[in-house]
Amino acid sequence: MLIKKYSVNENHCDKDGKIKLSALQLFMQECAGEDFDSYGITGSEMRKNGMAFVLTRVAFDIYNEICAGDVVEVLTAHDHIEGISLVREFVITSQKGYCCRATTIWILLNLGTRRIMRPTALEHYPPTLNLFKEQVEYEKRVFTKDESPEPVCDILIDSSYIDENGHVNNTYYQDFVAKAVEGRYCDRFLSHIQISYLHEIFEGESITVSGIFEDDVARLRAENGDKYSFEAVVKFRSKQ
Numbered sequence: 001m002l003i004k005k006y007s008v009n010e011n012h013c014d015k016d017g018k019i020k021l022s023a024l025q026l027f028m029q030e031c032a033g034e035d036f037d038s039y040g041i042t043g044s045e046m047r048k049n050g051m052a053f054v055l056t057r058v059a060f061d062i063y064n065e066i067c068a069g070d071v072v073e074v075l076t077a078h079d080h081i082e083g084i085s086l087v088r089e090f091v092i093t094s095q096k097g098y099c100c101r102a103t104t105i106w107i108l109l110n111l112g113t114r115r116i117m118r119p120t121a122l123e124h125y126p127p128t129l130n131l132f133k134e135q136v137e138y139e140k141r142v143f144t145k146d147e148s149p150e151p152v153c154d155i156l157i158d159s160s161y162i163d164e165n166g167h168v169n170n171t172y173y174q175d176f177v178a179k180a181v182e183g184r185y186c187d188r189f190l191s192h193i194q195i196s197y198l199h200e201i202f203e204g205e206s207i208t209v210s211g212i213f214e215d216d217v218a219r220l221r222a223e224n225g226d227k228y229s230f231e232a233v234v235k236f237r238s239k240q
Contacts (some may be wrong), residue, residue, distance in 0.1 A: 001077040001129060002035040008070045014178075019066040021193065022174040025058070028090050028102065029171060031074045040124035047164065050111050051121065055170040056085065057105040059136040059194040064099045071095065080128045081119055084108075089132045103136040111165065114200070138194040142219050142231040149210035149221060152180045156206045167200040177232050180209040181218050188216070188236035195232045199224065 004027075012023035033043060036053075046052055066072055075091040082105075090102040108117040143149065155176055163169035173195050201207060207229050211220040216236050222229040 001075070001131070002031055002038065003073060003075045004031045004034070005071055005073050008066060008068055008072060010068050013068045017068045019068075019070075020174065020178065021060070022171045022178075024066065024072075024092065024100075025171040025174055027072070027074055028076065028092075028104075029169075031076045031090075032088055032104075035076055035078065036126065039126045041122060041126065043164070047111065049123075051117060052109050052111055052165045053086070053106045054109045054165070054200075055104060055197055056107055057138065057194070057196050058102060058170070059104075059138040060100055060102045060192060061136050062100040062189075062191050062193075064094070064096045065189075066092075066094055066096075066099055072099065077129050077131050078126045079132055080130050084116055084118055086119055086126075087135065089135070101136055103132075103138075109165075136194075138196075139233050142196070142221065142233055143212070147212060149212045149219065151208055151210045152220075154206060154208050155179070155222075157201055157203055159203055161201075162203050167202055170197060173197065173230055173232075176207070176209060176222065176230075177220060177234060180211055180220050181213075181234055184213055184218065185236045187239065189239045190234065191237045192235035193232065195230055197230050199227045199229050201229050 006027045008019055012019050014020055072092055072094045077089050079087045079089045084107055086106040088104045092099045108119055110117050157168060161168045161172050205224055207222040207224045209220055209222045211218055218234040220232040
Protein backbone atom coordinates (compact mmCIF):
# COMPACT_ATOMS: atom_id res chain seq x y z
CA MET A 1 0.00 0.00 0.00
CA LEU A 2 1.20 3.51 -0.79
CA ILE A 3 -0.08 7.02 -0.04
CA LYS A 4 1.21 10.00 -2.01
CA LYS A 5 0.27 13.68 -2.30
CA TYR A 6 0.00 15.69 -5.53
CA SER A 7 -0.51 19.42 -6.09
CA VAL A 8 -3.07 20.16 -8.80
CA ASN A 9 -2.13 23.03 -11.10
CA GLU A 10 -3.68 24.58 -14.21
CA ASN A 11 -1.87 22.16 -16.51
CA HIS A 12 -3.84 19.30 -14.91
CA CYS A 13 -7.21 21.01 -15.44
CA ASP A 14 -9.74 21.78 -18.14
CA LYS A 15 -10.81 25.27 -19.18
CA ASP A 16 -13.13 25.45 -16.15
CA GLY A 17 -10.29 24.77 -13.72
CA LYS A 18 -11.43 21.24 -12.84
CA ILE A 19 -8.99 18.36 -12.95
CA LYS A 20 -9.03 16.25 -16.09
CA LEU A 21 -9.52 12.59 -15.25
CA SER A 22 -6.58 11.81 -17.52
CA ALA A 23 -4.38 13.87 -15.17
CA LEU A 24 -5.84 12.22 -12.08
CA GLN A 25 -5.33 8.79 -13.62
CA LEU A 26 -1.72 9.75 -14.39
CA PHE A 27 -1.24 10.47 -10.67
CA MET A 28 -2.76 7.06 -9.94
CA GLN A 29 -0.54 5.36 -12.51
CA GLU A 30 2.59 6.91 -10.99
CA CYS A 31 1.49 6.00 -7.48
CA ALA A 32 0.75 2.40 -8.48
CA GLY A 33 4.13 2.14 -10.20
CA GLU A 34 5.95 3.27 -7.07
CA ASP A 35 3.96 0.79 -5.00
CA PHE A 36 4.98 -2.09 -7.27
CA ASP A 37 8.57 -0.80 -7.30
CA SER A 38 8.62 -1.23 -3.53
CA TYR A 39 8.03 -4.97 -4.04
CA GLY A 40 10.90 -5.20 -6.52
CA ILE A 41 8.66 -5.09 -9.59
CA THR A 42 10.00 -2.16 -11.62
CA GLY A 43 8.67 -1.29 -15.07
CA SER A 44 12.15 -1.26 -16.61
CA GLU A 45 12.98 -4.72 -15.28
CA MET A 46 9.64 -6.05 -16.50
CA ARG A 47 10.24 -4.70 -20.01
CA LYS A 48 13.72 -6.28 -20.02
CA ASN A 49 11.95 -9.56 -19.30
CA GLY A 50 9.43 -8.92 -22.09
CA MET A 51 6.38 -8.23 -19.95
CA ALA A 52 4.26 -5.30 -18.81
CA PHE A 53 1.11 -4.54 -16.85
CA VAL A 54 -1.84 -3.53 -19.05
CA LEU A 55 -5.02 -1.93 -17.75
CA THR A 56 -8.23 -3.69 -18.86
CA ARG A 57 -10.83 -1.76 -16.86
CA VAL A 58 -11.19 1.31 -14.66
CA ALA A 59 -14.27 2.46 -12.77
CA PHE A 60 -14.57 5.73 -10.82
CA ASP A 61 -17.19 6.93 -8.37
CA ILE A 62 -16.79 10.70 -7.94
CA TYR A 63 -18.08 12.65 -4.94
CA ASN A 64 -16.32 16.03 -4.89
CA GLU A 65 -14.72 18.18 -7.56
CA ILE A 66 -10.93 18.54 -7.66
CA CYS A 67 -9.75 21.92 -8.87
CA ALA A 68 -6.57 23.85 -9.58
CA GLY A 69 -4.86 24.72 -6.29
CA ASP A 70 -6.08 21.59 -4.49
CA VAL A 71 -3.70 19.08 -2.96
CA VAL A 72 -4.89 15.51 -3.41
CA GLU A 73 -3.81 12.45 -1.50
CA VAL A 74 -3.84 9.20 -3.45
CA LEU A 75 -4.01 5.92 -1.55
CA THR A 76 -3.44 2.79 -3.61
CA ALA A 77 -3.26 -0.89 -2.78
CA HIS A 78 -2.82 -4.09 -4.76
CA ASP A 79 -5.93 -5.63 -3.26
CA HIS A 80 -6.29 -9.16 -4.64
CA ILE A 81 -6.08 -11.40 -7.71
CA GLU A 82 -9.03 -12.78 -9.67
CA GLY A 83 -7.89 -15.50 -12.04
CA ILE A 84 -5.47 -13.82 -14.45
CA SER A 85 -6.39 -10.29 -13.30
CA LEU A 86 -4.83 -8.09 -10.62
CA VAL A 87 -7.27 -5.82 -8.79
CA ARG A 88 -5.87 -2.49 -7.61
CA GLU A 89 -7.88 -0.01 -5.55
CA PHE A 90 -7.57 3.76 -5.13
CA VAL A 91 -9.00 6.31 -2.71
CA ILE A 92 -8.49 10.01 -3.51
CA THR A 93 -9.03 12.75 -0.92
CA SER A 94 -8.29 16.48 -0.70
CA GLN A 95 -8.80 19.30 1.77
CA LYS A 96 -12.47 19.10 0.69
CA GLY A 97 -12.70 15.54 1.98
CA TYR A 98 -13.47 12.30 0.15
CA CYS A 99 -13.23 13.02 -3.61
CA CYS A 100 -13.41 9.69 -5.41
CA ARG A 101 -12.86 5.97 -5.31
CA ALA A 102 -11.55 3.86 -8.20
CA THR A 103 -11.12 0.19 -8.97
CA THR A 104 -8.67 -0.85 -11.70
CA ILE A 105 -8.21 -4.28 -13.26
CA TRP A 106 -4.84 -5.24 -14.76
CA ILE A 107 -3.34 -8.13 -16.68
CA LEU A 108 0.26 -9.17 -17.27
CA LEU A 109 1.12 -9.03 -20.98
CA ASN A 110 3.93 -10.70 -22.93
CA LEU A 111 5.25 -7.82 -25.05
CA GLY A 112 6.62 -10.12 -27.73
CA THR A 113 3.53 -12.23 -28.37
CA ARG A 114 0.95 -9.74 -26.97
CA ARG A 115 -0.49 -12.68 -25.06
CA ILE A 116 -1.74 -12.63 -21.49
CA MET A 117 0.49 -14.19 -18.83
CA ARG A 118 -0.47 -15.47 -15.40
CA PRO A 119 0.46 -13.17 -12.47
CA THR A 120 2.61 -15.96 -11.04
CA ALA A 121 5.06 -15.31 -13.92
CA LEU A 122 6.32 -12.35 -11.87
CA GLU A 123 9.60 -12.99 -10.10
CA HIS A 124 8.48 -10.93 -7.11
CA TYR A 125 4.85 -11.56 -6.33
CA PRO A 126 3.11 -8.64 -4.53
CA PRO A 127 1.15 -9.40 -1.35
CA THR A 128 -2.64 -9.34 -1.59
CA LEU A 129 -4.07 -7.04 1.07
CA ASN A 130 -7.85 -7.53 0.68
CA LEU A 131 -8.53 -4.10 2.17
CA PHE A 132 -11.78 -3.44 0.34
CA LYS A 133 -15.00 -5.41 0.79
CA GLU A 134 -16.44 -4.21 -2.54
CA GLN A 135 -15.14 -2.91 -5.85
CA VAL A 136 -16.55 0.16 -7.59
CA GLU A 137 -19.58 -1.13 -9.49
CA TYR A 138 -19.53 -1.25 -13.28
CA GLU A 139 -21.98 -2.25 -15.97
CA LYS A 140 -20.90 -5.39 -17.81
CA ARG A 141 -23.04 -4.71 -20.89
CA VAL A 142 -22.77 -1.23 -22.38
CA PHE A 143 -24.85 -1.75 -25.54
CA THR A 144 -27.50 -4.22 -26.61
CA LYS A 145 -27.23 -5.91 -30.01
CA ASP A 146 -29.97 -3.79 -31.61
CA GLU A 147 -28.52 -0.41 -30.56
CA SER A 148 -26.65 1.77 -33.05
CA PRO A 149 -24.66 4.56 -31.40
CA GLU A 150 -24.14 7.72 -33.48
CA PRO A 151 -20.61 8.71 -34.58
CA VAL A 152 -19.36 11.67 -32.56
CA CYS A 153 -15.69 12.28 -33.34
CA ASP A 154 -12.60 10.84 -35.00
CA ILE A 155 -9.22 10.78 -33.25
CA LEU A 156 -5.91 10.24 -35.03
CA ILE A 157 -3.27 8.63 -32.83
CA ASP A 158 0.11 10.37 -33.01
CA SER A 159 3.30 9.69 -31.08
CA SER A 160 2.30 11.93 -28.13
CA TYR A 161 -0.25 9.29 -27.03
CA ILE A 162 2.20 6.36 -26.99
CA ASP A 163 3.82 5.00 -23.83
CA GLU A 164 6.91 2.86 -23.21
CA ASN A 165 4.92 -0.30 -23.90
CA GLY A 166 4.31 0.80 -27.50
CA HIS A 167 0.58 1.50 -27.33
CA VAL A 168 -1.70 4.37 -26.26
CA ASN A 169 -1.23 5.12 -22.57
CA ASN A 170 -4.40 4.20 -20.68
CA THR A 171 -4.76 7.71 -19.22
CA TYR A 172 -5.53 9.24 -22.64
CA TYR A 173 -8.73 7.23 -23.00
CA GLN A 174 -10.24 9.62 -20.44
CA ASP A 175 -9.52 12.48 -22.86
CA PHE A 176 -11.16 10.54 -25.71
CA VAL A 177 -14.29 10.10 -23.57
CA ALA A 178 -14.25 13.77 -22.52
CA LYS A 179 -14.06 14.86 -26.17
CA ALA A 180 -17.06 12.68 -27.05
CA VAL A 181 -19.31 14.15 -24.32
CA GLU A 182 -18.01 17.73 -24.57
CA GLY A 183 -20.80 20.32 -24.41
CA ARG A 184 -23.56 17.81 -23.66
CA TYR A 185 -23.75 17.78 -19.84
CA CYS A 186 -22.43 21.21 -18.84
CA ASP A 187 -25.11 21.66 -16.16
CA ARG A 188 -24.51 18.23 -14.59
CA PHE A 189 -22.00 16.78 -12.12
CA LEU A 190 -19.88 13.85 -13.33
CA SER A 191 -20.52 11.13 -10.77
CA HIS A 192 -19.29 7.91 -12.40
CA ILE A 193 -17.17 6.77 -15.31
CA GLN A 194 -16.06 3.33 -16.39
CA ILE A 195 -13.83 2.37 -19.30
CA SER A 196 -13.25 -1.14 -20.60
CA TYR A 197 -10.06 -1.41 -22.67
CA LEU A 198 -10.89 -3.94 -25.40
CA HIS A 199 -8.02 -3.73 -27.92
CA GLU A 200 -4.73 -1.87 -27.93
CA ILE A 201 -4.39 1.27 -30.05
CA PHE A 202 -1.11 2.05 -31.79
CA GLU A 203 0.55 5.08 -33.37
CA GLY A 204 -0.82 6.00 -36.81
CA GLU A 205 -4.21 4.39 -36.21
CA SER A 206 -7.49 6.29 -36.13
CA ILE A 207 -10.50 5.63 -33.92
CA THR A 208 -14.12 6.71 -34.36
CA VAL A 209 -15.97 7.33 -31.10
CA SER A 210 -19.74 6.77 -31.19
CA GLY A 211 -22.31 7.18 -28.46
CA ILE A 212 -25.86 7.07 -27.17
CA PHE A 213 -26.70 10.08 -25.01
CA GLU A 214 -29.51 10.08 -22.44
CA ASP A 215 -30.48 12.59 -19.71
CA ASP A 216 -27.97 11.36 -17.14
CA VAL A 217 -25.95 8.70 -18.95
CA ALA A 218 -23.67 8.58 -21.97
CA ARG A 219 -22.65 5.22 -23.40
CA LEU A 220 -19.68 5.23 -25.76
CA ARG A 221 -17.49 2.97 -27.82
CA ALA A 222 -14.55 3.51 -30.12
CA GLU A 223 -14.12 1.61 -33.36
CA ASN A 224 -10.77 1.01 -35.02
CA GLY A 225 -11.20 -0.77 -38.32
CA ASP A 226 -13.05 -4.01 -37.65
CA LYS A 227 -12.58 -4.02 -33.87
CA TYR A 228 -13.69 -2.02 -30.86
CA SER A 229 -10.93 -0.29 -28.90
CA PHE A 230 -12.91 0.61 -25.79
CA GLU A 231 -16.38 0.99 -24.32
CA ALA A 232 -17.35 3.51 -21.66
CA VAL A 233 -20.27 4.50 -19.45
CA VAL A 234 -20.42 8.06 -18.09
CA LYS A 235 -23.05 9.03 -15.49
CA PHE A 236 -24.11 12.46 -14.28
CA ARG A 237 -26.29 13.90 -11.53
CA SER A 238 -27.70 17.28 -10.62
CA LYS A 239 -25.24 19.76 -9.15
CA GLN A 240 -25.91 20.45 -5.49
